[in-house]
Amino acid sequence: MHIVLVTLMWLLPAVPSWAVLGGSVRSVEADRLRLHGALISVPRQGYSIHQINSPSGHVIKEYTRPDGIVFGVSWQGPTVPNLQQLLGAYFVELQQAQSATRRRRGSLLVQKNEVVIESAGHQRAFYGRAYIPKLLPDGVSQAVVQ
Numbered sequence: 001m002h003i004v005l006v007t008l009m010w011l012l013p014a015v016p017s018w019a020v021l022g023g024s025v026r027s028v029e030a031d032r033l034r035l036h037g038a039l040i041s042v043p044r045q046g047y048s049i050h051q052i053n054s055p056s057g058h059v060i061k062e063y064t065r066p067d068g069i070v071f072g073v074s075w076q077g078p079t080v081p082n083l084q085q086l087l088g089a090y091f092v093e094l095q096q097a098q099s100a101t102r103r104r105r106g107s108l109l110v111q112k113n114e115v116v117i118e119s120a121g122h123q124r125a126f127y128g129r130a131y132i133p134k135l136l137p138d139g140v141s142q143a144v145v146q
Helices: 002-014 025-035 083-100
Strands: 038-044 047-053 059-064 070-077 108-111 116-122 125-131
Touching: 025 038, 025 047, 025 059, 070 083, 083 108, 083 116, 083 125
Parallel strands: none
Antiparallel strands: 038 047, 047 059, 059 070, 070 125, 108 116, 116 125
């Protein structure tokens, strides 16, 4: 048992992490590698956009503040990406909203003080966005997260 635990502890740092909502920009490159995608980073006034285009047709955008904190993410593609990876601790909010909504189709909106999550789409065309209102940089609107 002890050997298994030590092995897991050694391998854990090697597991790629996603630039989760509220997390650090340092993991954007790990996201690019995981998606086997091309990364385009564009600095804007008060924030940066890190866009990953994957061969599977997914486009993931991660929005960061000047201090490197991810304040928003957006996605589009033929399937829903791993939202647990993208949303991190905020994934629970999405799960709760999904279980409260009995519909199978249509859009889903989670709008709380802590987080806003919008997800919609249909087969081969899914999209969504999530952002943390209190982490928006000064002078930057939630409309930039798209």
